Amino acid sequence: MSTVATVPExxxxxxxxxxxxxxxxxxxxxxxxxxxxxxRPVILFSGGKDSILMLHLALKAFAPAPVPFxxxxxxxxxxxxxxxxYRDRTVEKHGLRLHVASVQEYIDAGKLRERPDGTRNPLQTxxxxxxxxxxxxxxxxxxxxRDEEKARAKERVxxxxxxxxxxxxxxxxxxxxQLYNGRHAPGEHVRVFPISNWTELDVWQYxxxxxxxxxxxxxxxxxxxxxxxxxxxxxxxWGGPKDHERVETRxxxxxxxxxxxxxxxxxxxxxxxxxxxxxxxASRLTERGATRxxxxxxxxxxxxxxxxxxx
Amino acid sequence: xxxxxxxxxxxxxTTLLRFATAGSVDDGKSTLVGRLLHDSKSVLTDQLEAVExxxxxxxxxxxxxxxxxxxxxAEREQGITIDVAYRYFATPARRFILADTPGHVQYxxxxxxGASTADLAVVLVDARNGVxxxxxxxxxxxxxxxxxxxxxxxxxxxxxxxxxPVFAAIAxxxxxxxxxxxxxxxxxVPISALAGDNVVEPSANMDWYGGPTVxxxxxxxxxxxxxxxxHARFPVQYVIRPQTAEHPDYRGYAGQIAAGAFRVGEAVxxxxxxxxxxxxxxxxxxxxxxxxWAPRSVTIRLADDIDVSRGDLIAPTGDTPAVTQDVEATVCxxxxxxxxxxxxxxxxxxxxxxxxxxxxxxxxLTLDDLSQHPxxxxxxxxxxxxxxxxxxEPLALDAYADSRRTGSFLLIDPADGTTxxxxxxxxxxxxxAGAVPDEAPAADDAEWDF
Numbered sequence: 001m002s003t004v005a006t007v008p009e010x011x012x013x014x015x016x017x018x019x020x021x022x023x024x025x026x027x028x029x030x031x032x033x034x035x036x037x038x039x040r041p042v043i044l045f046s047g048g049k050d051s052i053l054m055l056h057l058a059l060k061a062f063a064p065a066p067v068p069f070x071x072x073x074x075x076x077x078x079x080x081x082x083x084x085x086y087r088d089r090t091v092e093k094h095g096l097r098l099h100v101a102s103v104q105e106y107i108d109a110g111k112l113r114e115r116p117d118g119t120r121n122p123l124q125t126x127x128x129x130x131x132x133x134x135x136x137x138x139x140x141x142x143x144x145x146r147d148e149e150k151a152r153a154k155e156r157v158x159x160x161x162x163x164x165x166x167x168x169x170x171x172x173x174x175x176x177x178q179l180y181n182g183r184h185a186p187g188e189h190v191r192v193f194p195i196s197n198w199t200e201l202d203v204w205q206y207x208x209x210x211x212x213x214x215x216x217x218x219x220x221x222x223x224x225x226x227x228x229x230x231x232x233x234x235x236x237x238w239g240g241p242k243d244h245e246r247v248e249t250r251x252x253x254x255x256x257x258x259x260x261x262x263x264x265x266x267x268x269x270x271x272x273x274x275x276x277x278x279x280x281x282a283s284r285l286t287e288r289g290a291t292r293x294x295x296x297x298x299x300x301x302x303x304x305x306x307x308x309x310x311x
Numbered sequence: 312x313x314x315x316x317x318x319x320x321x322x323x324x325t326t327l328l329r330f331a332t333a334g335s336v337d338d339g340k341s342t343l344v345g346r347l348l349h350d351s352k353s354v355l356t357d358q359l360e361a362v363e364x365x366x367x368x369x370x371x372x373x374x375x376x377x378x379x380x381x382x383x384x385a386e387r388e389q390g391i392t393i394d395v396a397y398r399y400f401a402t403p404a405r406r407f408i409l410a411d412t413p414g415h416v417q418y419x420x421x422x423x424x425g426a427s428t429a430d431l432a433v434v435l436v437d438a439r440n441g442v443x444x445x446x447x448x449x450x451x452x453x454x455x456x457x458x459x460x461x462x463x464x465x466x467x468x469x470x471x472x473x474x475x476p477v478f479a480a481i482a483x484x485x486x487x488x489x490x491x492x493x494x495x496x497x498x499x500v501p502i503s504a505l506a507g508d509n510v511v512e513p514s515a516n517m518d519w520y521g522g523p524t525v526x527x528x529x530x531x532x533x534x535x536x537x538x539x540x541x542h543a544r545f546p547v548q549y550v551i552r553p554q555t556a557e558h559p560d561y562r563g564y565a566g567q568i569a570a571g572a573f574r575v576g577e578a579v580x581x582x583x584x585x586x587x588x589x590x591x592x593x594x595x596x597x598x599x600x601x602x603x604w605a606p607r608s609v610t611i612r613l614a615d616d617i618d619v620s621r622g623d624l625i626a627p628t629g630d631t632p633a634v635t636q637d638v639e640a641t642v643c644x645x646x647x648x649x650x651x652x653x654x655x656x657x658x659x660x661x662x663x664x665x666x667x668x669x670x671x672x673x674x675x676l677t678l679d680d681l682s683q684h685p686x687x688x689x690x691x692x693x694x695x696x697x698x699x700x701x702x703x704e705p706l707a708l709d710a711y712a713d714s715r716r717t718g719s720f721l722l723i724d725p726a727d728g729t730t731x732x733x734x735x736x737x738x739x740x741x742x743x744a745g746a747v748p749d750e751a752p753a754a755d756d757a758e759w760d761f
Contacts, residue, residue, distance in 0.1 A: 015535045015604050016326050016534065016535040017326070017535075017606070017607065018326065019325050019405075022606065024596065024608070025607050025608040026567075026606070026608075029566075029567040029608050032549045032565050032567075033548060033662070035549050036548050036549045036621045060597055061608070062565070063551075063594075064553050064557070065551045065552065065555075065561075146397045153396045153397055160728075173730045174420055174421065174423070175424060176423065176424055176427040176719070176730070176733045177427045178428070178567070178716065179661075179719065179720070179721050181659065181721060181723060181728065181730045183723060183728025185728070196397070197397065197408055199401075201401070202406075285356055285357050
């Protein structure tokens with residue numbers, strides 16, 4: 001039945017692209033669409049690998065001109081010091097402009113209340129959405145990937161948010177071809193996910209290929225941790241360990257970098273990119289399933305948070 | 312062969328295949344998707360545990376693999392797939408992006424969404440039922456969207472005693488029908504998604520079948536097209552002008568090559584203005600290259616300082632698309648609000664958005680029986696119809712049959728920004744295919760020309 005010749009095994013068709021080049025080209029296309037159609041875009045930048053990847057792609061997309069976007073970091077007050085140091089160094093290196101929305105300031109001002117479990121990740125939503133409104137951002141880049149979580153798998157690349165930043169999964173615009181529809185009313189904005197189609201392994205392979213520098217906590221190192229609900233959390237002033245929790249020094253690394261209060265480390269002796277990639281390729285756990293408490297709160301935890309305006 | 316993930320170092324050898332699944336509610340689509348993910352070891356332990364946990368909570372004794380793909384609260388509550396979900400898996404040979412599309416007829420728009428970016432569509436058929444109306448709809452949508460490769464997966468072979476004649480009859484009927492619609496390549500595979508026959512592993516129950524398993528076919532089907540036969544197209548997205556001390560004169564046109572290939576030194580024309588120049592350089596995200604092809608994102612520099620901006624199209628001189636303000640197209644209406652004759656809309660084509668008015672809706676297709684209704688006056692959600700649109704500014708528009716990327720467009724409601732319709736410019740696919748069904752599926756089908 002075939003009317004198209006198949007390429008013999010072992011040969012590479014002259015006009016193919018590697019999967020990393022395909023993903024890179026798609027992401028760059030998305031960055032350029034936003035630059036062409038929006039007034040005030042911003043990149044959510046936490047110093048985690050996905051936002052580092054986004055910044056790297058944006059730098060390539062507009063080279064040799066500077067990136068035409070500012071950065072926004074929602075600082076929970078419980079961030080890893082190494083990551084904040086990386087963040088500031090990167091901003092300076094590329095001459096970027098960084099806005100910081102601080103959860104701690106909201107708590108100090110009585111506008112947010114600390115949760116009994118000490119987890120601050122869900123508290124990010126209010127400072128994030130208020131920063132978007134106050135600074136009048138109309139496009140907000142997030143490093144969300146569809147392979148992370150089943151509600152994220154339903155997310156569009158261009159995701160319209162109302163004036164309250166809410167996501168309504170039943171009222172999403174169909175996304176056809178590469179024709180992204182960014183129309184929005186005043187007060188609304190669009191969340192944009194340029195690396196939607198990347199998997200965790202794609203991210204690491206690309207980081208290796210491009211020689212992108214990462215914060216040290218992504219690589220195996222000795223760290224004082226304690227066990228809470230099956231996760232190795234970093235001991236610190238944020239609220240751990242509690243009396244019955246025992247601190248020990250372990251050789252660990254992080255697969256995902258969020259807030260210290262909900263991001264767990266994994267046992268690892270991977271000190272190089274190569275070793276990290278080998279480790280992930282063999283892992284039987286997903287990135288978030290292994291190390292994120294915030295997704296385990298309920299079956300629809302991510303969907304519910306996204307509805308409220310979380311990225 | 313089914314190691315979950317390739318090793319570093321093999322990166323350059325792997326390619327990316329985007330494919331979509333289509334199937335009726337009970338054809339076992341979720342089971343097939345679950346089987347592909349599970350047997351290619353792409354479902355990780357915590358995901359499986361979550362599914363097992365959720366299944367137990369629902370009183371089910373076996374894990375419901377559909378829960379892997381139904382990510383929304385409403386979907387799990389109703390037990391149906393409402394929206395397109397994208398899934399990712401890999402083998403040592405290739406990376407896959409699967410658009411898992413709902414089978415309900417009222418969600419035709421979601422099937423169109425999934426198929427619009429797909430290189431391949433898997434159409435599922437229940438071996439006991441054979442080719443039914445829904446199968447014909449799926450074939451029609453795949454043909455309409457010009458998905459390059461179609462796989463017919465004849466499922467539930469275990470329920471027809473793995474009988475070759477059952478498979479052969481369905482494959483023959485579907486192939487004749489789909490070919491008459493202009494589907495270029497069809498591969499039929501007899502499977503049992505439930506038992507795992509011919510999905511990832513070859514089936515011991517069907518030794519009469521000599522073809523590939525579904526996964527083998529997905530791994531080997533070509534993803535690149537013969538670019539020497541393609542019209543090269545470059546929609547300009549953004550003009551890069553650093554105006555810095557280091558790059559005072561740099562002026563590059565950034566974009567993603569929509570079709571074909573471009574070379575340094577090539578004579579090009581910029582549309583709609585018609586100005587000409589030659590390509591002075593191609594910057595492929597940091598490296599200077601002599602040649603680049605679709606779908607790479609690059610920056611093109613021209614030898615002459617001519618007026619080029621976002622929305623323009625660069626094409627080889629002598630191989631340019633027609634420039635027109637009168638667009639005839641087939642559209643799939645994707646919004647809940649209707650599209651009516653006389654309606655003012657926005658039309659987004661490549662990187663250009665222009666005002667437009669719907670001049671005429673000559674016909675509407677009824678997907679149930681593929682019959683055609685003249686002058687319906689309006690299109691409602693999930694309708695497929697012919698439209699004539701007049702635009703306020705000229706567009707450099709290809710026929711969708713020649714270029715999926717530069718022949719496609721969106722109609723957008725200017726009031727609230729809703730995406731109204733997905734448009735495919737040019738003659739209908741049946742006309743283009745020039746196909747008169749030789750094993751005529753039904754008498755009235757010969758006439759439809761949406």
